[in-house]
Amino acid sequence: FRAPCGDFTVCARHQEAPPCIPFGLASVFSGRISRKSVSHTEDIGDTMADNKRYRNPTEVQMSQLVLPCHTNHRGELSVGQLLKWIDTTACLSAERHAGCPCVTASMDDIYFEHTISVGQVVNIKAKVNRAFNSSMEVGIQVVSEDLCSEKQWSVCKALATFVAHRELSKVKLKQVTPLTEEEKTEHGVAAERRRMRLVYADTIKDLLARCAIQDDLDSKDYSNMVPAEKTRVESVELVLPPHANHQGNTFGGQIMAWMENVATIAASRLCRAHPTLKAIEMFHFRGPSQVGDRLVFKAIVNNAFKHSMEVGVCVEAYRQEAETQRRHINSAFMTFVVLDEDDQPQKLPWICPQPGEGERRYREASARKKIRLDRKYIVSCKQAEVPLSVPWDPSNQVYLSYNNVSSLKTLVAKDNWTLSSEISQVRLYTLEEDKFLSFHLEMVVHVDAAQAFLLLSDLRRRPEWDKHYRSVELVQQVDEDDTIYHVISPSLSGNSKPQDFVILASRRKPCDNGDPYVIALRSVTLPTHCETPEYQRGETLCSGFCLWSEGDQLTKVSYYNQATPGLLNYVTTNVAGLSSEFYNTFKACEHFLLDNRNDLAPGLQTL
Ligand code: COA
Numbered sequence: 001f002r003a004p005c006g007d008f009t010v011c012a013r014h015q016e017a018p019p020c021i022p023f024g025l026a027s028v029f030s031g032r033i034s035r036k037s038v039s040h041t042e043d044i045g046d047t048m049a050d051n052k053r054y055r056n057p058t059e060v061q062m063s064q065l066v067l068p069c070h071t072n073h074r075g076e077l078s079v080g081q082l083l084k085w086i087d088t089t090a091c092l093s094a095e096r097h098a099g100c101p102c103v104t105a106s107m108d109d110i111y112f113e114h115t116i117s118v119g120q121v122v123n124i125k126a127k128v129n130r131a132f133n134s135s136m137e138v139g140i141q142v143v144s145e146d147l148c149s150e151k152q153w154s155v156c157k158a159l160a161t162f163v164a165h166r167e168l169s170k171v172k173l174k175q176v177t178p179l180t181e182e183e184k185t186e187h188g189v190a191a192e193r194r195r196m197r198l199v200y201a202d203t204i205k206d207l208l209a210r211c212a213i214q215d216d217l218d219s220k221d222y223s224n225m226v227p228a229e230k231t232r233v234e235s236v237e238l239v240l241p242p243h244a245n246h247q248g249n250t251f252g253g254q255i256m257a258w259m260e261n262v263a264t265i266a267a268s269r270l271c272r273a274h275p276t277l278k279a280i281e282m283f284h285f286r287g288p289s290q291v292g293d294r295l296v297f298k299a300i301v302n303n304a305f306k307h308s309m310e311v312g313v314c315v316e317a318y319r320q321e322a323e324t325q326r327r328h329i330n331s332a333f334m335t336f337v338v339l340d341e342d343d344q345p346q347k348l349p350w351i352c353p354q355p356g357e358g359e360r361r362y363r364e365a366s367a368r369k370k371i372r373l374d375r376k377y378i379v380s381c382k383q384a385e386v387p388l389s390v391p392w393d394p395s396n397q398v399y400l401s402y403n404n405v406s407s408l409k410t411l412v413a414k415d416n417w418t419l420s421s422e423i424s425q426v427r428l429y430t431l432e433e434d435k436f437l438s439f440h441l442e443m444v445v446h447v448d449a450a451q452a453f454l455l456l457s458d459l460r461r462r463p464e465w466d467k468h469y470r471s472v473e474l475v476q477q478v479d480e481d482d483t484i485y486h487v488i489s490p491s492l493s494g495n496s497k498p499q500d501f502v503i504l505a506s507r508r509k510p511c512d513n514g515d516p517y518v519i520a521l522r523s524v525t526l527p528t529h530c531e532t533p534e535y536q537r538g539e540t541l542c543s544g545f546c547l548w549s550e551g552d553q554l555t556k557v558s559y560y561n562q563a564t565p566g567l568l569n570y571v572t573t574n575v576a577g578l579s580s581e582f583y584n585t586f587k588a589c590e591h592f593l594l595d596n597r598n599d600l601a602p603g604l605q606t607l
C-alpha cells in the first residue's frame, strides 16, 4: 500500500520538514527570554475567557496578580514563586482526579519564554493528561496577561507527575477518558513520556559516560577565570506547617523555590550581575520530606559557556535528632543567562573548576549541554526544523525512539479523519492537513492482538505479505523495543532504480486497557548504510501500525501513513477509489496474520 516499502516513503530529494509535534517530553518554547511583548495574542486567552467551552473535569485554574513581594531585583516575577503556584495548581488538579492527597514525584524540563512583570496577571491552568497506577501526568500552561493592553503571552508549559497517597492502602487510580483531540494526543503521548521519565536518570548517566567531550581546561588562561569555589552556596531551611500540606508533607513547589533561590545566588556570584533563569532540567523528588525536617541546599556553578551557565543544586534533609543521617531529596541543574538592557545575553566569565569533583562536574555540564540540545532538537516543537532522516547515534537514540512513537500517536489521535471508502470491511480513512495527506487503513482480523503485534513488529517478515518489501536486513537491535532495518524495495517503474530505506521500528505494548499495541516506523541515517549508486534512497516520515484488542482472538489492525507532496499523486490515485493495490496489500497482511496465528518463528517468541 504505497510506493515502495509499504510505508509512504518519499524520495530524499522531495523531502519536506516534518510536522510540529506538540508537547514533547519537555514542553519547549523557542526564542530567547525577553521582557518585551510579542505582538500576537495567544488563543489560550480565548479559551480562558470562554467559560461556555468544554472543560476537562480535572482542570484547575489559578490567577495571581504579580505584586512587588513576588518579584526579583528586575521587577519580574521570581521563578521560585512561579514554581510554587505551578505546583499548587497541578497538585489540586491531581487531587481532584485522585480524590485523595497527592505528592509531586517529578517536574519535567521547563523552558521559560517570557518573564512576567510586576502588575501583570499570571494565569495557570492544569489538567490531568493521564492516570497510570498510583501516578498521574499533569499538564500545566502558564500565560501572563497585561491588564491595561489586554495582551497575553505564553510563558511556559510544564509537565508534572503526582503520586496519590492513602495512609493504609495502595492507590489504584481510575483512568482518564480523553475526549478532545488535544486530550487524546496528550493521553497517548503521556505513556511515552512516562517511559522516558522512569529511565531518565539511567539515560543521562549512560549518555554522560559515552559523551566524549573534549574539555579545554589545559589550554585556558587561568588568570581571567573565576574559581568555581567563589560561587559555592550553602543554605538551610526549616520546614514549617505553611510549607507543607495537611498531612505534613513538604510541598514540591516550595522545595523548587528554595532551590531556585540558592541557584540564583551561585549564578550571581559568577557574573556579578542579576542573572535570569532560562531553563530548568527535570526535578525528581527521590524521597519525601516532612514538617520539622531541616533541608540543606548546596549550589555551585558547574560550567560557564559563552552566554549561559549551568548551576547545579543538591538538597538533603535531616531531623534535628539525627543530624548525620541525611536523605537525598533532589538534585537539579538550571541554566542562567545575563541579559543587558536590550534583553541580549551577555558574555560570561570563564569558570575554573576545582580539581577532582569540580572538573568532573565541569565536563558533565558540557555533556549535558549537548544532550539538552539533542533533546530539544528532536523532542520539542522545533522538530519542524529537523530533517526527515535524523542521524542515529547513541546520544539521541532515546529521543528518536520517543519521537517515532509520539509522532504516530499524535497522528492516530487526530479527530478529522474522514472515511473515504470501504471494500469488504477494509476501511480507508484520509486526513488533509497543511502540506500532508495522511491515510489509514483499518480491518478486524481473527487473531490475538499480542500475536499480531509480534508478527508485524518484525520487519524481516514483511516481504511475506508486502510486495513492496523485496528484502529486509536487521541492521541493529538497539534495545528490546527498537530495531533498525535496511529495506530494499523494487523500483517504482520499469526503468527507475530500486529504492532503499533505513528505518527505525519502535514498538510498544499497551500501557493499560484500551491502549493499542504500537509499531512506529520512521527513517534515520546511519554511517554504515550511506546512500549508494545502486539504489535511490527513500525516506518515510511517520507510519506504522496500531493494534487494538477487541476481544479474544479479535484485533482491529490499523495501518497509518503520513505522506508528503512527493507522493501525493500516488496516494490520491489510490484514495480516489481504494485501488486494488491498497486493498490487496492489506488483505495479504490479514492472510499472513491468520496463517501464522499459531506459528510464531522461534526468534519472535523470545521478544
Ligand atoms: N518520575 C515520575 N514518576 C515516578 C518517578 C519519576 N522519576 N519515579 C517513580 N515514579 C512513579 C512510578 O511510575 C509509580 O507510578 P505508578 O504507580 O503509576 O506505576 C509511582 O511513582 C510509585 O512508584 P514506586 O516504584 O512504587 O515507588 P518509588 O519507590 O519509586 O517512589 C515516589 C516514588 C515518588 C513515591 C517517592 O520517590 C517519593 O515519595 N518521593 C517524594 C515525593 C514527595 O514527597 N514530593 C514532595 C516534595 S519532597
Ligand code: ADP
Binding pocket: 232, 233, 298, 299, 300, 301, 302, 311, 312, 313, 314, 330, 331, 332, 361
Ligand atoms: P553530581 O555531583 O553528580 O552532579 P549531586 O546530586 O551530588 O550530583 O549534585 C548535584 C549538583 O549539586 C552538583 O552538580 C553541584 O552543582 C551541586 N552540589 C553538590 N554538592 C555540592 C556542594 N557540596 N556544594 C555546592 N554545590 C554542590
